[in-house]
Amino acid sequence: MNFPILSSLILLPTVGAFFLFFTRSNKQNNFTVKYVALFTSFVNFLLSIYLWILFDHTTSEFQFVEQRIWIEDFINYKVGVDGISILFILLTTFITPLCILSVNNSIKERLSEFLIAVLIMESFMIGVFCSLDLVIFYLFFEAGLIPMFLIIGIWGGARRVYSAFKFFLYTLLGSVLMLVAIITIYWLTGTTDVIELYSLGIETKYQNLLWLAFFSSFAVKTPMWPVHTWLPDAHVEAPTAGSVLLAAILLKMAGYGFIRFSLGLFPVASEVFTPLIYTLSVIAIIFTSFIALMQEDMKKLIAYSSVAHMGYVTLGIFTIQQQGIEGSIIQMISHGLVSAALFLCVGVVYDRMHSRLINTYGGIVSIIPKYSVLFMLFTLAALGLPGTSGFVGEFLILMGAFKDNFLVAVIASIGVIIGAAYMLWLYKRVIFGKLINNDLKKMIDLNRSESIILTSLAIPTLFFGFYPDPLINTIEVSISDLIETYNFRLASKI
Amino acid sequence: MTNLQLVFPEIFLSLSIMFLLILGVFKKNSSKIIQNLSLAVLLITAVITFNETISIKEVKLFNNSIIIDYLSSLMKIVTLLATFLVLIISSNYLRTFKIFKIEYPILILSSVLGMMIMINSNDLIVFYMGLELQSLALYVLATFNRDQMKSSEAGLKYFVLSALSSGLLLYGCSLIYGFTGSTNFNVIANQLGSSEYAITFGIVFILVGLAFKISAVPFHMWAPDVYEGSPTSVTLFFTMVPKVAALTVFIRFLYVPFLNLIDQWQMILIFLSIASMLFGAIAAIGQTNLKRLVAYSSIGHVGYALAGVATGTNEGMQSSVIYIIIYIIMNLGLFSCLLMMKRENQYYEKIEDLSGLSKNHPMLALSLMIILFSLAGIPPLAGFFAKFYVFKSVIEQSMYFLAIVGLLSTVVAAFYYLRLIKIMYFDKEKEKYDTDHGLWLKFSLTFSTLLILVYFIFPSQLIEVVSRINII
Numbered sequence: 001m002n003f004p005i006l007s008s009l010i011l012l013p014t015v016g017a018f019f020l021f022f023t024r025s026n027k028q029n030n031f032t033v034k035y036v037a038l039f040t041s042f043v044n045f046l047l048s049i050y051l052w053i054l055f056d057h058t059t060s061e062f063q064f065v066e067q068r069i070w071i072e073d074f075i076n077y078k079v080g081v082d083g084i085s086i087l088f089i090l091l092t093t094f095i096t097p098l099c100i101l102s103v104n105n106s107i108k109e110r111l112s113e114f115l116i117a118v119l120i121m122e123s124f125m126i127g128v129f130c131s132l133d134l135v136i137f138y139l140f141f142e143a144g145l146i147p148m149f150l151i152i153g154i155w156g157g158a159r160r161v162y163s164a165f166k167f168f169l170y171t172l173l174g175s176v177l178m179l180v181a182i183i184t185i186y187w188l189t190g191t192t193d194v195i196e197l198y199s200l201g202i203e204t205k206y207q208n209l210l211w212l213a214f215f216s217s218f219a220v221k222t223p224m225w226p227v228h229t230w231l232p233d234a235h236v237e238a239p240t241a242g243s244v245l246l247a248a249i250l251l252k253m254a255g256y257g258f259i260r261f262s263l264g265l266f267p268v269a270s271e272v273f274t275p276l277i278y279t280l281s282v283i284a285i286i287f288t289s290f291i292a293l294m295q296e297d298m299k300k301l302i303a304y305s306s307v308a309h310m311g312y313v314t315l316g317i318f319t320i321q322q323q324g325i326e327g328s329i330i331q332m333i334s335h336g337l338v339s340a341a342l343f344l345c346v347g348v349v350y351d352r353m354h355s356r357l358i359n360t361y362g363g364i365v366s367i368i369p370k371y372s373v374l375f376m377l378f379t380l381a382a383l384g385l386p387g388t389s390g391f392v393g394e395f396l397i398l399m400g401a402f403k404d405n406f407l408v409a410v411i412a413s414i415g416v417i418i419g420a421a422y423m424l425w426l427y428k429r430v431i432f433g434k435l436i437n438n439d440l441k442k443m444i445d446l447n448r449s450e451s452i453i454l455t456s457l458a459i460p461t462l463f464f465g466f467y468p469d470p471l472i473n474t475i476e477v478s479i480s481d482l483i484e485t486y487n488f489r490l491a492s493k494i
Numbered sequence: 495m496t497n498l499q500l501v502f503p504e505i506f507l508s509l510s511i512m513f514l515l516i517l518g519v520f521k522k523n524s525s526k527i528i529q530n531l532s533l534a535v536l537l538i539t540a541v542i543t544f545n546e547t548i549s550i551k552e553v554k555l556f557n558n559s560i561i562i563d564y565l566s567s568l569m570k571i572v573t574l575l576a577t578f579l580v581l582i583i584s585s586n587y588l589r590t591f592k593i594f595k596i597e598y599p600i601l602i603l604s605s606v607l608g609m610m611i612m613i614n615s616n617d618l619i620v621f622y623m624g625l626e627l628q629s630l631a632l633y634v635l636a637t638f639n640r641d642q643m644k645s646s647e648a649g650l651k652y653f654v655l656s657a658l659s660s661g662l663l664l665y666g667c668s669l670i671y672g673f674t675g676s677t678n679f680n681v682i683a684n685q686l687g688s689s690e691y692a693i694t695f696g697i698v699f700i701l702v703g704l705a706f707k708i709s710a711v712p713f714h715m716w717a718p719d720v721y722e723g724s725p726t727s728v729t730l731f732f733t734m735v736p737k738v739a740a741l742t743v744f745i746r747f748l749y750v751p752f753l754n755l756i757d758q759w760q761m762i763l764i765f766l767s768i769a770s771m772l773f774g775a776i777a778a779i780g781q782t783n784l785k786r787l788v789a790y791s792s793i794g795h796v797g798y799a800l801a802g803v804a805t806g807t808n809e810g811m812q813s814s815v816i817y818i819i820i821y822i823i824m825n826l827g828l829f830s831c832l833l834m835m836k837r838e839n840q841y842y843e844k845i846e847d848l849s850g851l852s853k854n855h856p857m858l859a860l861s862l863m864i865i866l867f868s869l870a871g872i873p874p875l876a877g878f879f880a881k882f883y884v885f886k887s888v889i890e891q892s893m894y895f896l897a898i899v900g901l902l903s904t905v906v907a908a909f910y911y912l913r914l915i916k917i918m919y920f921d922k923e924k925e926k927y928d929t930d931h932g933l934w935l936k937f938s939l940t941f942s943t944l945l946i947l948v949y950f951i952f953p954s955q956l957i958e959v960v961s962r963i964n965i966i
Contacts, residue, residue, distance in 0.1 A: 072954050135882075139873040139950070146867055149912070153920050161920055165912060172872075172908055176901035179882075183889045183897075 004066050005051055006079045009044060009089065010127045013096070013119040016040025020116050034100065037115040041097040041122065048093040055086055057474045060481035062132060062195060070136075075192060078132040083478030087329060087471065088129040088249075088256055091336045094460075095248045096122045098453045099241040102344055107155055107239060114155055114241075117147040121245060128253050134182045134192040134261075141217075141253060142175055148242070148250065156237040163230075163237035170230040174220030181213035185265075197265055198485070204268050204493050211269035214261055221254035224314060225284040228307045235303035236356070240347030243299065247306050248340040252332045255313045259325065263317065263482065267490045270318065277318040278408045284311030285415035293422040298346045298356050301426055302339060305382060308419060309335045315412055316397035320486060324400020325479045330471055331393025334381070334464065338390055341378040341457040345371070348450055349430075352443050358426065363435030368445040372431045374454045379427045381461050383420040388465035497555050500562050503543040503570065504610055510535040511603050518596035525596045532599035533581055536606070540574040543567055558678050559617035561746075565963045566613045568815070569742045573613070576734050576822050577606050582934045583830060584727030590839050591725065593639055601638075602731065605631035609739035616750070618667040618677040621743060625663075625707070628736065629656050635731065636724045648723025655716045656706070663703025669696035682751040694758045700747065701762055708740040710800060711769035714793045721789035726841060729785055730829040733792045734822045737799075741818050744803055745811050749965055756806045763804035768899050770797025775906035779913075784832060784843045787910065788825075791869065794907055795821050801900055802884045805891045812960045813883035819956065820880040820949075827865040827942030830935055834858060837927050848914060850923025859918045861943040868946045870911040871904045876949035883957075 016037060023033050056063060065080035081089065099118055107114050124147070127140035145168055153164035186192050189200050202210065220227045231251075235243045263270050285308050292304035309331065316328035348371060349364075350356055365372045381388035384395075394416060401409035435441070446454065464471055498505070514528050514535075521527070544567075552563040581602060588594040608628030615621035633656070637649025671677050673692045674685035686693065706713040721729045748759055774794025781787040799821070802814030834855075835842045852859035868877035881904065888897045949956075 070953065071957065139878075142873045142878075146872055149915075150919065153916060161916055164916070164920075165909070168912060169905060169909060173902070173905045176905060177898070179885070180889065180894070180897050180901060183882075183886050186886070187890050 006064050006130050007066055009047055010123050012044045013122040017116040017119040020112050033112045037100045041100055045093040045097055048090050060478040075135045079130045080132045081130050083475040084259055085129045087333055088252055089126055091333055092125045092249050095340055099244050101449050101453050103241050104449055117151050121147040125249050132194045138182055151242040152238045155239040160237040163233040166230045167234040170220055174217040177213040178217035181210045207266040207269035211266040218254040218257045222310050224280045232300050232303040236299045243343040244340045248336040255332050258317050267486045274318045277314055281311040281315035282411050285412055289415055289418035296358055298358055302342045306339055312397050316400055319400040319404040321400035321403050323396045327393050327396025329475050334389035334393045337457050337461050338378055338381045345375045358429050361430040362433040364440055365431045367443050370445045377458055379423045383423040389461050392468045502546055503539045507539050507607050514600055525594050528596045529599050532603055536574050536578040540571050543570050559620045560614045561616035565965055569613045569738055570610050573609050573735055573738050579938055580731045583938050586932050587727045587833055591639055601631045601635050612739045613742045616679045635728045636720055639725045644723035648720045652716055652720045659703045659706035662699050666696045666699025679751045697759055704744055705766055708737055708796050709793055710766045710796050711773040718786045718789040722783055722785045734825050764896055767797045767800040767804055771900050771903040775903040778910045782845050784845055798884050801888055801896055805887050808966050810887035812963055813887045815960050816883050817880040820876045823942050823945050824865055824869050826938055830939035831862045834931050835927050848917045849921040851918040853923040854926045861939055863915050864943050864947055866911045866914055870908040874950040876946040879953055
């Protein structure tokens with residue numbers, strides 16, 4: 001272990017951003033700027049693939065661990081990956097180049113600043129997924145607010161200011177309590193090192209409050225009902241690339257946090273609060289699915305469907321069953337791919353017609369057939385058709401849920417039906433039907449970069465739908481170990 | 495003779511002030527020379543302080559009325575360097591308003607002398623002398639732009655309210671003297687046992703006076719008006735330097751004689767801290783003038799600094815010192831930006847004047863954005879670490895209420911900082927500002943922004959410097 005591969009993954013996008021900072025964006029070198037950003041993020045993707053190849057999935061130990069003294073006697077800079085985190089890193093590095101590729105049509109001004117924000121965002125998010133120290137985790141977790149705030153606020157739609165503020169303040173409010181909890185953990189145990197904390201454990205009497213403090217942060221970020229309201233606003237107003245980042249990666253930070261910290265550090269409290277999570281998840285699944293059914297704005301509909309999907313994720317995590325947690329992680333990865341693709345699909349028609357309202361469209365299947373096929377694929381993946389990655393995740397989650405709590409599982413299964421309803425209805429209204437709006441006839445089908453983006457999202461969606469083994473292999477051992485320690489510590493009450 | 499050597503910085507400074515005063519009287523048009531000489535004096539004093547006293551653990555002089563230790567040396571150097579930067583970036587501003595006069599640097603030097611005496615004091619009388627010297631110079635500085643109504647008003651307001659608080663403070667001193675028989679901090683510490691309640695009254699009065707000087711809620715009323723009315727360069731001085739001295743006295747006064755009475759004063763400090771954090775955050779939301787906004791934001795920041803002092807531990811006190819140092823750097827950057835918003839010999843200080851700054855002056859807007867995010871306490875910028883250390887020490891003492899209220903008020907405060915960023919980045923641009931700023935102004939902005947930005951790479955250095963403070 002000589003080459004600091006994780007630190008390189010974190011730093012590389014920032015270095016790219018640094019280069020971009022000195023390349024002013026104007027008409028001529030717009031391409032240079034874009035290629036620099038694309039190149040950086042693509043190299044980062046290759047690096048993460050290399051990481052996956054080197055990754056040893058037969059052990060649940062943290063690998064590629066790097067440790068440096070950061071603040072003497074207090075905090076170490078410590079990063080490492082295990083089966084749970086590596087997939088999120090891959091997702092991040094995979095989505096970012098696609099995001100950058102997609103800015104062609106949507107971002108007209110201040111392109112280089114936008115790309116800088118996206119790259120810095122990538123750095124922070126990779127940092128979140130591989131940090132092994134609570135304080136470092138918090139740093140990355142919070143720092144991500146700055147670029148996202150700017151992405152929504154500068155390049156967003158009409159109500160962007162309101163949405164940007166709502167996004168920032170909601171998530172900040174959720175996170176400050178987590179900071180209190182992190183410092184408290186430091187004073188209780190004398191360390192913020194996650195690996196050490198796993199072995200030390202935290203006294204039972206403190207766990208409930210600490211769990212709630214972490215929960216307040218993750219619940220806002222997930223987002224769980226009833227603190228989900230920032231998400232539709234943020235999504236609707238953000239530019240396409242911003243929505244993609246938000247849906248595909250940002251939301252996963254909370255799910256990851258639940259597995260890594262809530263389950264890992266506070267097993268007793270997690271057991272206590274499982275009914276709370278179940279209730280909120282089920283409400284999120286049913287309630288937001290109904291809300292999604294009523295939306296007239298495509299982006300809003302997908303945003304609400306994200307809330308519902310994240311409801312499955314939290315449900316699966318807290319089943320504490322092998323299948324449940326595996327399903328949650330696969331669901332997060334699949335949702336990362338599918339929701340990114342759906343937002344990009346909306347972006348494609350928005351760039352042409354400048355409307356996100358469903359009733360603007362209708363009957364475009366004959367005008368833009370390529371688009372319609374790909375959109376169909378992602379719609380089906382979103383509702384969890386067998387053969388797409390969405391199915392694997394949902395199926396495993398529900399399997400885990402049936403093992404743990406029959407009633408919850410039954411209600412959650414109803415959500416699948418409503419999910420199918422709103423997705424198919426959306427597809428029907430947009431793509432099929434009579435062509436009423438004559439402006440639609442001028443629409444052109446996918447151009448080259450759009451086809452590349454959507455196809456490269458479609459391939460893994462289908463591939464992992466038919467053959468989820470690579471994903472499951474990677475996470476299996478880590479999760480079974482996690483559950484084992486969880487049950488052990490639950491029994492011994494630490 | 496060795497004794498005098500230790501107060502050599504103060505002696506040198508006072509002699510220089512007198513010399514500069516005489517030079518100013520006899521030489522016509524000497525404001526430029528005096529400005530440059532004052533800068534040199536500040537630097538030399540800082541160097542002398544560093545050489546003579548930084549390595550001294552603790553020495554008391556003049557019948558124990560003056561104390562030289564690491565805390566005082568460090569704070570004096572911080573004061574001197576901050577004053578140096580303030581003075582050097584304000585010259586263009588003063589020239590624009592035609593108030594580039596010899597009195598300005600001399601008054602600043604005298605108030606710095608007062609602050610150094612405050613920082614050194616180990617005795618109520620010495621402390622009071624330093625405080626008054628400092629305040630008198632500040633009253634005049636506030637009115638320095640005589641031709642403007644607002645400036646004169648600010649000075650008068652400051653004078654009246656400050657005199658009132660000095661009266662309260664003096665009354666507290668006399669109470670403590672009456673019940674312990676001494677004005678010396680160490681003697682007071684030994685005499686505590688007998689009449690605790692009476693002494694508590696004294697402490698309360700002194701705390702009121704100090705809270706006024708440091709503009710903590712509920713004794714903050716003067717701050718917004720004075721900050722708004724004074725010339726911007728003086729406001730800059732007000733928001734940074736006197737707070738360092740006042741915080742040092744806070745620490746010294748509470749930790750040396752009265753640490754055993756912590757139950758009595760801790761509640762007061764927690765109240766001051768919470769009230770300042772909340773009020774600073776909430777009241778700033780409605781402001782339209784940037785200087786007023788900065789006034790409220792500085793009230794809020796004082797609240798965080800006091801939270802560290804309220805713990806009554808060495809770590810807490812150190813975290814306050816770290817906080818105030820980082821705060822000074824952020825404020826320096828913020829005011830450098832304010833001083834750059836100039837168009838045709840007029841300075842703009844309304845919030846709307848920031849509108850669309852990012853289009854016309856991308857670098858200025860970027861720096862200001864970094865500074866504002868840092869003031870809001872968003873990681874990985876320096877402002878986050880300042881808050882982090884404070885809350886770390888607060889939570890160590892299990893003062894969860896203070897920590898949670900403090901962190902929640904950062905969320906409220908984030909709102910108005912974000913509003914400024916929103917105006918800069920999301921709104922339509924206006925006319926361009928001048929770009930021919932002085933070299934030093936550019937330097938101080940770049941310097942503070944870079945420091946804020948890269949602080950997270952080297953967080954240990956500042957801690958190392960501060961962790962040598964040990965007065966308990």
